[in-house]
Amino acid sequence: MAKKTIANVDVKGKTVLVRVDFNVPLDEAGNITDDRRIRMALPTIKSVLERGGKLILMSHLGRPKDAPDAKYTLKPAAVRLGELLDGVNVIFATDTVGADAQAKVAALKDGEVLVLENLRFQPGEKKGDAEFAAKLASFADVYVNDAFGTCHRTDASMVAVPNAMVGKPRVCGFLVEKEIRYLTDAISAPQRPFVAILGGAKVSDKIMVIKNLLGICDKVLIGGAMAYTFSLAQGGKVGKSLVEVDKVDLAKELMVEGGDKLVLPVDVNCGDDFSSDCNKQVVAAGNIPDGYEGLDIGPETAKKYAEILKTAKTVVWNGPMGVSEMPPFDFGTKTVAQAIADCGAISIIGGGDSAAAIQKLGFADKVSHVSTGGGASLEMLEGKKFAAVELLDEA
Ligand code: AMP
Numbered sequence: 037m038a039k040k041t042i043a044n045v046d047v048k049g050k051t052v053l054v055r056v057d058f059n060v061p062l063d064e065a066g067n068i069t070d071d072r073r074i075r076m077a078l079p080t081i082k083s084v085l086e087r088g089g090k091l092i093l094m095s096h097l098g099r100p101k102d103a104p105d106a107k108y109t110l111k112p113a114a115v116r117l118g119e120l121l122d123g124v125n126v127i128f129a130t131d132t133v134g135a136d137a138q139a140k141v142a143a144l145k146d147g148e149v150l151v152l153e154n155l156r157f158q159p160g161e162k163k164g165d166a167e168f169a170a171k172l173a174s175f176a177d178v179y180v181n182d183a184f185g186t187c188h189r190t191d192a193s194m195v196a197v198p199n200a201m202v203g204k205p206r207v208c209g210f211l212v213e214k215e216i217r218y219l220t221d222a223i224s225a226p227q228r229p230f231v232a233i234l235g236g237a238k239v240s241d242k243i244m245v246i247k248n249l250l251g252i253c254d255k256v257l258i259g260g261a262m263a264y265t266f267s268l269a270q271g272g273k274v275g276k277s278l279v280e281v282d283k284v285d286l287a288k289e290l291m292v293e294g295g296d297k298l299v300l301p302v303d304v305n306c307g308d309d310f311s312s313d314c315n316k317q318v319v320a321a322g323n324i325p326d327g328y329e330g331l332d333i334g335p336e337t338a339k340k341y342a343e344i345l346k347t348a349k350t351v352v353w354n355g356p357m358g359v360s361e362m363p364p365f366d367f368g369t370k371t372v373a374q375a376i377a378d379c380g381a382i383s384i385i386g387g388g389d390s391a392a393a394i395q396k397l398g399f400a401d402k403v404s405h406v407s408t409g410g411g412a413s414l415e416m417l418e419g420k421k422f423a424a425v426e427l428l429d430e431a
Contacts (some may be wrong), residue, residue, distance in 0.1 A: 038431040040082055040207040041215065042180050047089030049146060053176035054080060056196060057183035057191045057408070058095035058113040058151075062203045064109070071116050073185070076118060076408055080182045080209035081149065085124060092141060092175055093117075094132070097182065102159035104131075114151035117334055124149060132158050134170040141175045141331065160194050169196030176201075180224040182209025185387075185409035187422045191240045191284070194424035206428050211408065216425065218384045218405040219416040225397050227349035228254055233341065233372055235260030236355025236389065243290070245354065250294045258340050259333045259357035259368055266291065266300050271323020275306065277330040286384060299344070303334025305358065306367065312362050332358025333368035341368075342375035351376050354386030361392055369393050377402035386413045 042052070056077045061069045068074075075092075079157040082090050090416035098108040111128055118126035121289040125148045129137040132153050139146055144150050155161040159169025169192040173179075177300055179198045181187070186194055198206045208216070234242055239262035249256050258266060269287035272429075280395055301321045306328040307314035316336045319325070333341070338357070345351060353376060357368030370393070376383050377399040385394050394400055409412035413421070 040429040040431050041213045042207050045205045047084050047087050050089050050177040052089045052178040052179040053092045055183045056093050056271050057185040059097050068112055074116055076211050084410045088146050090144045090146050094152045094155055095153050096156040100156050104157045110154050113375050113429055154192050163192055164192045164196050166196050168192050169200045172197045179206040180209045182211045184212050184215040185426050188415040189411040194419055198427055208428055228400045229348050230350040231255045231348040233257045233353045235357045237261050239265045243374035248419040260355050263301050264330050267322045273324055275324035275328040299335045300338040303332050303336045304330040305332040306330045332365040338371040343374040345379050348379055348381045351383040353390050356389045373397050373416045
């Protein structure tokens, strides 16, 4: 399913419309607290500018209610981009497809960048409205999707805009290309053994991922609170652990389907309170005393999982092994992160908490790929096809 990338398009003198993901976190005063998403788009942006094209960037930010809201303006993102692209003229349009945007598109010169105001200030974005999309499409000669975090959505900028540009190049940016390369290509023909590690709060969020990965992995290791729903399914005692009683039958099904591919914790670090300084006990899985809750995989499980990872050639990890934001219950997550960093396998880390753990431990350079999209990366691991990617030009 190789898709054309922006590298395959001659952009000299062309206007290139790029859907980026500048949905950056802001503090109360509107300052950007983490500009990673802007920096991740730089390879695509620089590639167009260096080859003599002009750029129009469009993105959403936060969840405004289909109307302009100063709290969610993309202006700070445009300012930050200007700082990162030292010497490049980065212009900001105070609307998305209105008079200001139209005038600034018309005046845009080669080597310049125009950032449009938040797409979600327009009701047409979430609705996938064709009329709104046609206005955006009319701005440019080339469409680029470099917004991986939004690829599982069908918003206008992701689907209706490229649909309105049939006949013009519609390609992926370098960030989306890398995400697809790892999250679908590496997984469809994995080097074996292929080991997945899935954790996090709820089994319900990851049922389809577990199902899909059980079909292609050699081992699927389970951690996090979702392990206690499996414990219940085995008739174990889970104390006051976080469980999903209505998912017990499903957990039973997955255990039958997975057989010995599905690996569950053998021990649990539990506490009598959801706090760092609670009374703690390490017990065998399925033996959590009343009044206690499981907060991390136990040391035997951590050792066992690290051992399995040692020989892995491909690893996918999504979700922490315990309450990783609350030491000492970050032990299992740290042990797994270390084992992945050490094993030398092709390693793909899902967005969210596992990506944060890898960054915090300084292992980001030791893994092959840290995904930028939480929901999108999970859906790719489920084996889903995204309309926003499918419609792009084939290589
Ligand atoms: P997710 O978003 O599904 O990947 O879940 C991440 C969240 O799961 C984190 O906030 C963890 O604190 C939480 N979590 C992981 N293990 C446990 C546990 N044993 N008990 C309660 N919460 C947990």
